[in-house]
Amino acid sequence: MAAVLLIDDDVELAGMLADYLRGDGFSVELAHDGESGIAAALGGRFAIAVLDVMLPGLSGIEALRRIRAASQMPVLMLTARGDDMDRIVGLELGADDYVPKPCLPRELAARLRAILRRGSTAPAAPAGELTVGPLRLNPAQRLAEWRGRGLELTSTEFNLLEVLARNAGRTVGKDELSQQALGRPLARYDRSIDVHLSSIRQKLGPLDDGRSPIQTVFRQGYQMIPG
Incomplete structure (x- = not known):
């Protein structure tokens, strides 16, 4: 059961996504601001983080910057639909992928599995270096x-x-x-x-x-x- 950290200030949306992901086989914990999200992400308990760009106070972009300064854990960004600038900046800072909001929980789960699968298994090819x-x-x-x-x-x-x-x-x-x-x-x-x-x-x-x-x-x- 992959442990997911979901960082989003929208309590209702985050709760809905968390419920779906739990029902789909993930373990999920929530953080609703950048500071607590960073602390949780760097605690070493999660396989992947889902990080909303539009956080109050400390932005999701700054939160990603701080996470990347100390960790290479996979991070999936939630971005406003059509907001190419936040998307590109997030990718440049090291986000692994993004999903535009509002997003379908099923799509989010599929993206998480794709990132985790590629991060934990090598493709079918000759072994070794x-x-x-x-x-x-x-x-x-x-x-x-x-x-x-x-x-x-x-x-x-x-x-x-x-x-x-x-x-x-x-x-x-x-x-x-x-x-x-x-x-x-x-x-x-x-x-x-x-x-x-x-x-x-x-x-x-x-x-x-x-x-x-x-x-x-x-x-x-x-x-x-x-x-």
């Missing part, structure tokens, strides 16, 4: 190194990097990346993949020749340079 140029991945332990230096990656970032590494030299479409890394189809106008990959590029840095190890292939997807 994976090396592409200066990149080394250990999918079983969810560890990543670049030029011998450990990388701090969110669960979703690790998933994306693993998919690209396993397909090094081949262009991988955004829909395939979304299915394999986020566990869901790519929605129209969804920029999640682009934002996550921008963060990964910053963490990796350039190759010796100055190129990014992850190349954008116009209108097709992304490709990792084989090394």
Whole structure:
């Protein structure tokens, strides 16, 4: 039973979502403000947090910033429908995914399972470490190194990097990346993949020749340079 922390100041909505998730096999605890949500998230008792962007006082964006400063636990953001700026900022700060509000409890449960599933199991592929140029991945332990230096990656970032590494030299479409890394189809106008990959590029840095190890292939997807 995965333990979920739901941080939302809307007591009625949070209670409804919590009741549904509990009935769907999750363990759920609630926090209704950013400060208590951060303290609970960093307590080490939860597998994943659901964090509303529109919190009173300390915003959900600031709460995410503080959580990410100390933990790589998966975080799913609840954002206002159509509010692209909060969505992009949340992803840039390390949110694993987002769900627009108002959301269907069933969709929220499906997104949570997708994130947790991808974070706890390696895809059906050859076992052992994976090396592409200066990149080394250990999918079983969810560890990543670049030029011998450990990388701090969110669960979703690790998933994306693993998919690209396993397909090094081949262009991988955004829909395939979304299915394999986020566990869901790519929605129209969804920029999640682009934002996550921008963060990964910053963490990796350039190759010796100055190129990014992850190349954008116009209108097709992304490709990792084989090394």
